[in-house]
Amino acid sequence: MNWTCDLIEARLSDYLEGLLQGPERAAFEAHTNSCADCAPLVAGVRGLVGEMHSMEELETPPRLVYSILDKTLRPRETVTGWQGFLNAIRGLATPKFAYGGASVMATLIILLGASNFSLRKPKLADLRPAAIYQKANQQAHLVIAHSVKYVSDLRVVYEIQSRLRQDENHLQTTPEEMMPKPSEKSPGQTDKQKPSQPRQQNRANEVSRQLELLAAEFPVLSERSVR
Amino acid sequence: MEQDAQLVQQCLQGDGSAWEELVRRHTRRIFNICYRFTGNRTDAEDLSQDVFLRVYRTLGSYRSAHGGFATWATSVTRNLLIDHYRRTKRDRITDSLDDKMPVVENKESAGRRPDEQALLGELSMQVQSALTRLSPELREAVILRDLQQLEYAEIQTVLAVPEGTVKSRINRGRIELARILQQMGVRPA
Numbered sequence: 001m002n003w004t005c006d007l008i009e010a011r012l013s014d015y016l017e018g019l020l021q022g023p024e025r026a027a028f029e030a031h032t033n034s035c036a037d038c039a040p041l042v043a044g045v046r047g048l049v050g051e052m053h054s055m056e057e058l059e060t061p062p063r064l065v066y067s068i069l070d071k072t073l074r075p076r077e078t079v080t081g082w083q084g085f086l087n088a089i090r091g092l093a094t095p096k097f098a099y100g101g102a103s104v105m106a107t108l109i110i111l112l113g114a115s116n117f118s119l120r121k122p123k124l125a126d127l128r129p130a131a132i133y134q135k136a137n138q139q140a141h142l143v144i145a146h147s148v149k150y151v152s153d154l155r156v157v158y159e160i161q162s163r164l165r166q167d168e169n170h171l172q173t174t175p176e177e178m179m180p181k182p183s184e185k186s187p188g189q190t191d192k193q194k195p196s197q198p199r200q201q202n203r204a205n206e207v208s209r210q211l212e213l214l215a216a217e218f219p220v221l222s223e224r225s226v227r
Numbered sequence: 228m229e230q231d232a233q234l235v236q237q238c239l240q241g242d243g244s245a246w247e248e249l250v251r252r253h254t255r256r257i258f259n260i261c262y263r264f265t266g267n268r269t270d271a272e273d274l275s276q277d278v279f280l281r282v283y284r285t286l287g288s289y290r291s292a293h294g295g296f297a298t299w300a301t302s303v304t305r306n307l308l309i310d311h312y313r314r315t316k317r318d319r320i321t322d323s324l325d326d327k328m329p330v331v332e333n334k335e336s337a338g339r340r341p342d343e344q345a346l347l348g349e350l351s352m353q354v355q356s357a358l359t360r361l362s363p364e365l366r367e368a369v370i371l372r373d374l375q376q377l378e379y380a381e382i383q384t385v386l387a388v389p390e391g392t393v394k395s396r397i398n399r400g401r402i403e404l405a406r407i408l409q410q411m412g413v414r415p416a
Contacts, residue, residue: 009398010398012401012402013394013397014394041402041405044405044406044409044414044415045401045402047405047415048354048401048404048405048408048415049373049401051351051354051415052354052369052373052374053373053376055351055354057255057256057259058255058258058262059255060254060255060258061258061268061272064254064258064272064275064276065250065254067276068254068276068280069246069250071276071279071280072246072250072279072280072283073243
């Protein structure tokens with residue numbers, strides 16, 4: 001058989017897929033090796049087929065499956081009447097929806113609580129925006145006042161505790177140390193050589209005065225700490 | 228194949244989850260055939276939906292004795308792609324006039340989104356562009372053989388033509404595609 005360029009083209013895929021055997025294959029290769037037109041064609045098609053075989057499939061767009069199911073499955077499952085209503089309710093019973101519902105309820109309760117709205121004796125007047133604002137404002141001020149008082153009380157308690165601790169430390173020191181030294185200045189006296197000393201002295205005087213006051217106010221605590 | 232036939236039977240008995248399973252199993256393949264044929268992601272998504280809609284409506288006419296569900300679904304896809312090709316012929320005539328302008332890159336690849344370009348790879352993108360320039364008969368044959376890697380017998384069933392015609396179309400399609408790529412200055416190694 002005379003292998004012309006047309007025949008090479010016609011049998012090209014057979015050759016690439018290994019369907020040409022023996023003398024046919026040898027004749028095909030003999031022609032393509034010597035033909036300036038067929039050689040690049042065979043090389044080009046071989047490369048193209050190799051490239052197409054290695055091309056990966058595209059990923060399915062994420063919404064495509066749902067779009068298909070929406071278009072096909074839903075009409076078949078459409079029901080009317082009570083069954084449809086129950087299906088709709090069942091569709092809402094998801095954790096996401098429950099979480100959303102709980103959040104909305106919590107927000108409503110907080111808002112109603114802040115506006116002083118009574119659920120036992122609901123009044124339409126209580127739901128006016130001006131009344132809600134006024135009551136919410138009042139509630140907010142009350143909350144702030146309570147918070148300030150609480151912080152203040154905490155500070156007083158902390159102050160008392162720290163003073164008592166200081167007092168205990170003071171009593172544990174030796175009596176000699178407690179005794180005033182003859183060289184020490186009397187309360188309020190300034191020392192020109194050591195300018196920081198009068199300030200310390202004043203603070204000590206202040207502490208002792210406050211301890212006396214504490215002892216007077218809380219005799220029980222004072223007795224316990226002395227023991 | 229067996230599993231597909233079983234799922235089809237369950238679908239026909241009204242089992243929605245069986246249909247969902249069928250859709251999940253075949254969406255990627257159908258979408259890829261549509262994308263390779265049209266070269267357009269949006270068109271491919273729309274056509275994939277149409278394919279499954281038609282499959283769903285005509286599921287009763289499917290007979291497992293006449294081939295696998297995948298082959299049958301591919302036939303439906305092919306018919307819709309040809310319909311789509313004919314419907315959009317006028318747009319393509321305008322496009323082909325534009326293609327005659329001296330441009331380095333053709334319209335499909337130029338209009339492709341950057342993420343899509345990155346996904347396909349440069350050579351694959353050029354092969355995809357060249358594919359859309361083939362005649363629909365040659366294009367579908369090459370897609371089914373070289374991209375979907377179907378057997379000749381399956382392609383014969385899908386295209387409803389004799390095996391000799393299938394082989395001839397695949398061969399001509401490959402040669403034509405190689406020449407288009409050569410014109411584009413692309414040389415696959």
